[in-house]
Amino acid sequence: MRELVSSYDILKVLGHGGFSAVFKARRKTDQKIVALKQLDITIENESQKEYKDFKEEVDILKKLDHPNIVKVYGEYILDHKPSLEMEYIEGETLETLLKQEKYFSIDETLSIIEQIADALNYCHHYYLRGDAKHTDSVILKRNVVIHNDINPKNILRTTNADGSYRYVLIDFGLSFTDPDAVRHSKKEEGMAEYKAPEKWTGAIVDTPSDIYSFGIVIYELLTGSVPFPVKDYKQYRDMLLLEEKHKTAAIPDICEQRMHAIREKEGMDADTTVECDIPEWLELLVQKCLEKNPQNRFKTGRELSKFYYDALEGNIEIPKTPKSIEPVIDIDPDAPSPTPLSQAYLEVVPNFLTGAQHYFIEKELTTIGRWHDSAVTPLADFAIKTADKFISKNHCQIIRERNNASGTDIYYLTDTVPSKNGTFYNTDKNTSRLEPHNRVVLKEGDFFWIGNTQIIFHTGRE
Numbered sequence: 262m263r264e265l266v267s268s269y270d271i272l273k274v275l276g277h278g279g280f281s282a283v284f285k286a287r288r289k290t291d292q293k294i295v296a297l298k299q300l301d302i303t304i305e306n307e308s309q310k311e312y313k314d315f316k317e318e319v320d321i322l323k324k325l326d327h328p329n330i331v332k333v334y335g336e337y338i339l340d341h342k343p344s345l346e347m348e349y350i351e352g353e354t355l356e357t358l359l360k361q362e363k364y365f366s367i368d369e370t371l372s373i374i375e376q377i378a379d380a381l382n383y384c385h386h387y388y389l390r391g392d393a394k395h396t397d398s399v400i401l402k403r404n405v406v407i408h409n410d411i412n413p414k415n416i417l418r419t420t421n422a423d424g425s426y427r428y429v430l431i432d433f434g435l436s437f438t439d440p441d442a443v444r445h446s447k448k449e450e451g452m453a454e455y456k457a458p459e460k461w462t463g464a465i466v467d468t469p470s471d472i473y474s475f476g477i478v479i480y481e482l483l484t485g486s487v488p489f490p491v492k493d494y495k496q497y498r499d500m501l502l503l504e505e506k507h508k509t510a511a512i513p514d515i516c517e518q519r520m521h522a523i524r525e526k527e528g529m530d531a532d533t534t535v536e537c538d539i540p541e542w543l544e545l546l547v548q549k550c551l552e553k554n555p556q557n558r559f560k561t562g563r564e565l566s567k568f569y570y571d572a573l574e575g576n577i578e579i580p581k582t583p584k585s586i587e588p589v590i591d592i593d594p595d596a597p598s599p600t601p602l603s604q605a606y607l608e609v610v611p612n613f614l615t616g617a618q619h620y621f622i623e624k625e626l627t628t629i630g631r632w633h634d635s636a637v638t639p640l641a642d643f644a645i646k647t648a649d650k651f652i653s654k655n656h657c658q659i660i661r662e663r664n665n666a667s668g669t670d671i672y673y674l675t676d677t678v679p680s681k682n683g684t685f686y687n688t689d690k691n692t693s694r695l696e697p698h699n700r701v702v703l704k705e706g707d708f709f710w711i712g713n714t715q716i717i718f719h720t721g722r723e
C-alpha cells in the first residue's frame with residue numbers, strides 16, 4: 262500500500278464489496294477529503310471480468326456531471342490497482358436511514374423522487390446535453406447509461422449548507438451503455454428485490470428497468486418494506502418464488518402497507534384507524550413504475566419527472582379505481598354460501614392494461630377471457646377488452662347453481678382447462694392457484710386474478 266499511503270491519509274473504510282474497497286481519505290497535496298474506490302485486482306489481471314467491469318464503471322462515471330450523481334475527480338493506478346478518486350459524500354445511505362426511520366415522510370419521499378428522477382433523466386439521455394437535437398425516444402438512440410443497480414444502498418443523503426438534503430446516486434459498478442447487447446454480462450445482476458421482471462427472464466434490459474428498481478425503492482420509502490421481500494438469498498426455492506412474484510404478482514396495496522408501518526412505528530393496535538397520507542397521484546406514479554411490462558412503465562427518468570411535475574400542478578387525471586379492496590377472500594369449497602336469486606356480476610378493477618368493465622352473469626356457465634377478433638377461437642362470454650396478454654382467450658369459468666325451490670344461487674369459480682398463466686383467488690396472486698379439479702365458492706366481494714387483472718364478484722341486486 263506504499264503508493265496509496267504516500268498519496269493519501271486513509272481515514273476510514275467506508276465499504277468493502279466483493280472485489281473493491283471504498284475509503285474516506287485525505288489527499289496529501291491539498292488536504293482535500295475524498296472517497297477512494299480501489300479494485301482488489303492488480304493491473305496484471307486486466308483480462309479478468311471484475312477488472313473490465315471496474316474500468317467500465319470508471320469510464321461511465323467520468324462522463325457524468327450531475328448534482329445527484331457522485332462526481333469523479335481522478336483515475337489512478339495505485340499499488341498496481343485501478344483506483345477512482347471521487348467526491349466524498351458526508352451522509353448515510355437510504356438503506357441505513359430506512360433502518361432508523363422505518364419509513365419516510367411524504368415530503369422527503371417527494372424530494373428523493375424529484376432528485377433521483379432527475380439523475381436518471383440525465384443518465385438516460387446524457388448524450389443529449391449540449392447542442393444535440395433532443396428526442397424522447399429511447400428506441401432510436403442507444404447511447405444511454407443504465408445504472409442497473411438502483412437500490413437504497415446506492416443512494417446517499419447529504420445535508421446542504423442551507424439544511425436541505427441532497428440525494429446522490431453512487432455505485433455504477435453494474436452500469437452499462439449498450440442496452441442492445443442482449444447478452445450483456447452485467448444485465449441480470451443486481452439486488453434481487455429490486456430487479457425488474459425482464460432482468461429475470463434474460464429479456465432486453467433498458468432504461469425502464471432502472472425505473473422499476475426505483476419504483477421498488479419509492480414503495481419501500483413509503484411503506485418500510487419492499488413489495489416482495491426474500492427470506493433467504495441462498496435458497497433456490499425462495500429466489501424462484503421471488504422471480505415469479507416480480508413477473509406476475511400484484512403489488513401489495515401501498516396504502517395498507519403504509520398504514521401498517523405507521524401503526525407499528527407508533528405502537529398502535531392493529532385495528533387502530535390510521536389515515537393513508539399517500540396522494541392518489543403518488544400511488545399511480547408507483548404503480549406506473551412497477552408495471553410488469555416495460556412498455557407500460559415510464560420509459561426514462563424524463564417521463565417519470567414529467568409525470569411528477571404534472572401531478573404537482575394537478576394536471577394528472579386519476580382513474581376511478583375502487584379504493585383499497587378488503588382482503589375478504591374466505592373461500593371454503595365445503596361451505597357453499599347461497600345468495601338469494603340475484604343478478605350477480607363481475608367487475609374488472611381497472612389498471613394500465615385493462616379499463617373498467619362489468620359483466621352480468623346470465624348463464625349457468627359463463628366463460629371469462631380476453632377479447633379478440635380471431636374467427637377460429639370463440640369469444641368468451643365475458644370477453645375483456647385488454648392489452649393484458651397474460652389473460653387467455655378462454656381463461657376461466659363461473660358456474661351458477663340455481664335452486665328454484667329455495668330461491669338461492671351458488672356461484673363457483675373454476676379453471677377447467679387451466680390457462681398457462683393460471684387463475685388465482687387470493688389476495689396475493691401467487692398463493693392460491695386454482696387447480697382444474699377444484700372449484701371455489703364466490704361470495705360478495707370475493708376477487709380473483711387472471712393475468713395482471715383483478716376481478717371482483719358481486720352478488721348483485723335481489
Ligand SMILES: Nc1ncnc2c1ncn2[C@@H]1O[C@H](COP(=O)(O)OP(=O)(O)OP(=O)(O)O)[C@@H](O)[C@H]1O
Binds near residue numbers: 277278280296298
Ligand atoms: N463517494 C462516496 N462518499 C461517501 N461514501 C461512499 C462513496 N462511495 C461509496 N461510499 C460508501 O461505500 C459503500 C460501498 O460503495 P460502493 O457501493 O460504490 O462499493 P462496492 O464495492 O460496489 O460495494 P457493494 O458491493 O456493497 O455494492 C457505500 O455503500 C457507501 O456507504
